[in-house]
Amino acid sequence: MGNGDISPLTAVLPELGLLALAAIILVLDLFWDRKARANLGWVTAGGLLLVAVLSVFMAQPPETPTLIWGGMLRLDGASFVFRMIFLAGAAITALMVSENQRLSAQGEFYALMLVSTLGMSLMASAADLVMLYLAIETTSIPLYILSGFLLRDQKSVEAGLKYLLYGAMTSAVMLYGFSLLYGFTGTTQIYDIAAGFSGQNGLPAVYPAAVIGAMLLVLVGFGFKVSAAPFHFWAPDVYEGAPTAVAGFLSTASKAAGFVVLMRVLSAAFSDQALVWSGVVAALSIGSMVVGNFLALAQKNIKRLLAYSSIAQAGYMLIGVAAAGAGGESLPYTATTYYLLAYLATNLAAFGVVAAVSRLTGSEQIADYRGLNQRAPGLSLALAVAVLSLGGIPPFAGFFGKVVVFASGIQAGLTWLVIIGILNAVVGLYYYLTVLRVVYQRAEEVEGETPLAIPAAWKTAAVLSAAGIVAIGVLFLPWYNLSMQAASSLLTFR
Amino acid sequence: MPLSYYLILSAIMFLIGILGVLLRRNPLIMFMSLELMFNAANLAFVAFAAYHQALSGQLFVFFVMTVAAAEVAVGLALMVAIFRTRHTIDVDELSMLQG
Numbered sequence: 001m002g003n004g005d006i007s008p009l010t011a012v013l014p015e016l017g018l019l020a021l022a023a024i025i026l027v028l029d030l031f032w033d034r035k036a037r038a039n040l041g042w043v044t045a046g047g048l049l050l051v052a053v054l055s056v057f058m059a060q061p062p063e064t065p066t067l068i069w070g071g072m073l074r075l076d077g078a079s080f081v082f083r084m085i086f087l088a089g090a091a092i093t094a095l096m097v098s099e100n101q102r103l104s105a106q107g108e109f110y111a112l113m114l115v116s117t118l119g120m121s122l123m124a125s126a127a128d129l130v131m132l133y134l135a136i137e138t139t140s141i142p143l144y145i146l147s148g149f150l151l152r153d154q155k156s157v158e159a160g161l162k163y164l165l166y167g168a169m170t171s172a173v174m175l176y177g178f179s180l181l182y183g184f185t186g187t188t189q190i191y192d193i194a195a196g197f198s199g200q201n202g203l204p205a206v207y208p209a210a211v212i213g214a215m216l217l218v219l220v221g222f223g224f225k226v227s228a229a230p231f232h233f234w235a236p237d238v239y240e241g242a243p244t245a246v247a248g249f250l251s252t253a254s255k256a257a258g259f260v261v262l263m264r265v266l267s268a269a270f271s272d273q274a275l276v277w278s279g280v281v282a283a284l285s286i287g288s289m290v291v292g293n294f295l296a297l298a299q300k301n302i303k304r305l306l307a308y309s310s311i312a313q314a315g316y317m318l319i320g321v322a323a324a325g326a327g328g329e330s331l332p333y334t335a336t337t338y339y340l341l342a343y344l345a346t347n348l349a350a351f352g353v354v355a356a357v358s359r360l361t362g363s364e365q366i367a368d369y370r371g372l373n374q375r376a377p378g379l380s381l382a383l384a385v386a387v388l389s390l391g392g393i394p395p396f397a398g399f400f401g402k403v404v405v406f407a408s409g410i411q412a413g414l415t416w417l418v419i420i421g422i423l424n425a426v427v428g429l430y431y432y433l434t435v436l437r438v439v440y441q442r443a444e445e446v447e448g449e450t451p452l453a454i455p456a457a458w459k460t461a462a463v464l465s466a467a468g469i470v471a472i473g474v475l476f477l478p479w480y481n482l483s484m485q486a487a488s489s490l491l492t493f494r
Numbered sequence: 495m496p497l498s499y500y501l502i503l504s505a506i507m508f509l510i511g512i513l514g515v516l517l518r519r520n521p522l523i524m525f526m527s528l529e530l531m532f533n534a535a536n537l538a539f540v541a542f543a544a545y546h547q548a549l550s551g552q553l554f555v556f557f558v559m560t561v562a563a564a565e566v567a568v569g570l571a572l573m574v575a576i577f578r579t580r581h582t583i584d585v586d587e588l589s590m591l592q593g
Contacts, residue, residue, distance in 0.1 A: 130554050137561045144568050151575045158588045161572045165524060165585075168565050169515050172531035175558065176508055179535045179551075183501075183542035188550045203546075241590070 006059070008068045011075050013059040014083045015121050017051030022114040029107020037105040041098020041457060044110045048091040048117075052084055065489050071189050072131040076489035079125030081337065081482055082260045085344055086124070089253035090117040092348045095461040096245040096355050102150060103243060109149060113249065116142035120257035129178045129188040132261065136174075136225070139257060140167050143250060147242035159241025166224065166234040174221025180214040181269070193269040208273075215270055215277060219284075222265070225258025227251075228318060229287035232311045236295075239307035244358060247303060248351030251310040252344045259340055263321060263333055263490050278325025281318050282417050288315030289424040296431050302354050302366050305431065306347070309390060312428055313343055316402060319409045319421055324491075328412030333487030334480065335404035341479055342389065342397030345468030349386035352465060353379050356458045366435060371443025376452040380439050382462040389469045391432035392425050397472035404480075500541035508534035519585050521573055525566055532562045 009016070024047070025040060032040075065076035073079070090113060097113075098104045119138030126132040144167060148160020182188055184206045185196025199205030223231040239247040266277050292312025299305040320336030356379055357372065358364045373380040389398035402425060409418040472479050507530050514527025536555045543551030573583050580587070 130550070130557060133554070134557055134561065137565070141561075141564055141568055144565075144572070148572045148575065152579075154576070154579055155590050157572055157575045157579075158590055161521065161569065161576060161588065164565070164569050164572060165515075165521065168528050168569070169512075169531070172511070172528055172535065175532065175535040176538070178554075179504075179538035179542065182551055182554070183538060183545070186542075186546040186548055188554065 006062055006066070006075065010058055011068050012073070014051055014055045014087065015118055017047075017054065018114050018118040018121065021047040021051065022111045022118075025107050025110045025114065029111075034105050037107065038098070040107055040110055041094045041104055044094035044114070045091040045098075048087050048094065052087045052091075055080075055083070055087075061489075067127055067191075072128045073122070073125040074127035074191070075125065077485035078260060078264065078337075078487070078489045081486035082124035082256060083121045085256050085341065086117050086120040086253045089249060089256070089344055089348065090114065092352070092461050092465055093245050093249040093253075095457045095464075096248065096348075096352050097243075098457045099455040100243065100245065100355070100359060103245070106149075109146065112142040112146055116140075116146070116249075117253065120253055123257045124260045126261070126264075127190050129182065129190060132190070132265070133171075133175060133178060136171060136221070136261070139254065140171065143167075143246070143254060146246045147238055147250070149243060149246070153241075155241040156243065157241075159238045163234055163238045163242075166231075170221050170224035170231060173217050177214050177217030177219075177221070180210070180217065184210065184214065190265060190268050194271045197272060211270070211273060212276055215273060216280070218265065219262075219277075219280065222258055222262045223284060226255050226262060226314050226318075227258075227288075227311055228284045228314050229291040229311060232288065232291065235311055236304045236307040239310075240301060240303045240364075244303065244351055244355035247307075248348055248355070251306070251351065252347050255310070255314060256340045256344060259317060259321075259336060263324070263336065266321070267324065267333075267490055274325040274327070276325075278322050281325060282322040282414065285315045285318035285322055285417065286420055288312060288318060289421060290315075293424050293427045293431075297427070299431075300366055301364050302369070302435070303364050305366065305435070306350055306354065309428070309432070310347060312424065313339075313347075313390070315424070316405055316421055317343070319414070319417055320405045322417060323408045323412035323414055326412040326414055328408050330484065330487050330491055331404075331411055332408040333490050334484045335401075335408040337483035337486045338480055339401035339405050341483065342401040342469070342472050345465050345472055346386050346389040346396075346398055349382050349462060349465035349469060350390065352458065352461045353383040353386065356454060356462070360452045360454075366438055369435070369438045370441050372439045374443060374451075376454065378454065378459070379452070379462065382466045383439060384436055385466045385469050387432045387436050389473070391429045393429075395470070395473050397469045400473050400476055497541055497545045500537060504534045504537040504541070507531075507537065521569070521583050521585060524585070525569055529562065529566070532558055 061075045061080045103109050116139050119135050122135035126135050144164040147163045148157045150156035185193050197206050227235045288311050292308045296308035317336050317339050320332045323332035389396035392399045392402040406418045511527045511530030515524050539551040539554050
């Protein structure tokens with residue numbers, strides 16, 4: 001790990017880099033002509049890579065977690081690891097967008113995506129309720145715009161408005177929860193709240209029921225961000241209507257941001273209520289797995305299928321969070337973080353292939369994927385790797401993700417929850433393999449051009465994320481250690 | 495006035511707001527109800543700040559107002575875009591996305 005003292009400015013290097021990159025993109029958008037602007041996706045992805053490399057060398061977190069900027073941000077392993085996750089997600093999304101004719105020449109699209117990534121970075125390190133609220137809204141508001149970005153496409157605008165209505169409502173409920181937390185404890189510092197509940201800061205101790213009520217209000221907002229049932233209603237509609245690359249970004253980076261906030265706030269502010277939130281999160285987890293997997297079985301549209309699949313995947317990750325509350329030391333959060341890493345690569349690959357296929361063939365129906373193997377063997381292979389990883393087949397990353405998450409559940413004594421998870425994984429495997437069967441089914445006659453011409457940016461995005469799936473699975477240890485670095489800094493209790 | 499008066503008023507505002515968002519079908523009314531929810535939280539923040547004699551609650555309110563304004567601006571823009579093509583903004587009519 002890095003040096004002990006780190007200046008406040010280098011500590012927020014990723015955020016500064018994102019801001020500068022967004023400004024550069026907007027300036028280039030003004031001065032470049034339409035043809036040159038098509039390269040903005042490459043500029044964004046390259047810039048994000050540069051920011052990530054600089055951060056790895058200069059902005060490593062100190063050994064002991066440190067509060068900076070007046071207690072607004074907390075520098076620790078989790079904030080660093082998750083910020084790198086968001087940068088990777090944004091870079092691959094930028095590559096996916098750069099071949100979409102309706103989006104690629106629009107500088108503001110990339111700028112909004114970078115601002116949203118900036119919000120996620122702040123979410124990962126926020127240690128104060130004010131900062132946390134602003135970070136969540138900085139993430140969400142650009143995402144509402146990105147979902148409704150295709151103004152002439154009725155589906156896209158409808159997706160944007162629906163996302164905004166659900167998002168604003170859940171964030172208002174969460175804000176009310178924040179106001180109660182502030183009222184009970186007299187502080188907005190997340191790491192002081194737990195002490196405030198028990199009356200250690202001079203205020204009277206709070207009724208346990210009131211604390212749990214405030215916690216449930218806060219969980220509504222976080223549940224929306226990770227798209228856990230019963231706060232998932234927006235996900236299928238928004239994923240279907242939004243531009244596919246945006247849906248991929250929503251389902252990976254935005255979900256990861258929700259999870260890091262969920263883990264940090266639950267274990268920092270509600271450490272004395274660990275058993276209660278463990279139960280609540282377990283209920284959310286079961287709801288998400290069952291709703292996601294069983295509704296996915298009936299889907300004909302690939303984006304809706306991936307939406308329900310992403311709800312189910314959130315359910316598996318929540319097993320890790322529930323296990324942390326039930327007393328599983330550092331393994332549960334390590335498992336959830338590792339699962340998120342695996343899921344990031346996997347779902348980006350899946351959405352990347354869907355974006356490419358829908359642009360090339362004009363269809364998002366699963367039935368139209370028949371014979372894709374004959375027309376685009378490379379894309380089909382990437383889709384196969386992604387789908388097998390989502391289904392949890394070794395040696396891909398998703399398999400190891402499920403193993404560590406289930407192991408953490410058993411270690412914490414939540415064997416019943418793990419059994420429900422395994423049964424759900426079997427159901428999930430059915431619809432994932434159905435997609436695969438359609439792709440590799442021989443079509444009698446192939447319509448349109450064969451083979452499909454795949455632009456370089458899509459090839460890069462698909463290869464990168466597919467390589468990620470294999471690398472995170474096969475080279476298990478470095479990624480596991482990275483997740484452990486993140487997890488151990490989140491645990492402040494026991 | 496005691497703190498509890500403010501908190502009861504804020505809870506009532508919050509309930510009216512959440513019922514409005516869930517039951518009304520016109521996005522404009524839904525946005526007004528959302529404002530009620532945000533302002534319920536704001537009222538609670540200000541009341542608690544006065545009670546604790548701590549400024550951070552009042553500080554929070556300014557940020558919330560700014561964010562709520564930004565959120566509504568985006569929402570209104572999306573509504574205009576929908577109204578242009580469909581000549582209605584009723585949420586029950588927004589049914590292109592169903593599965």
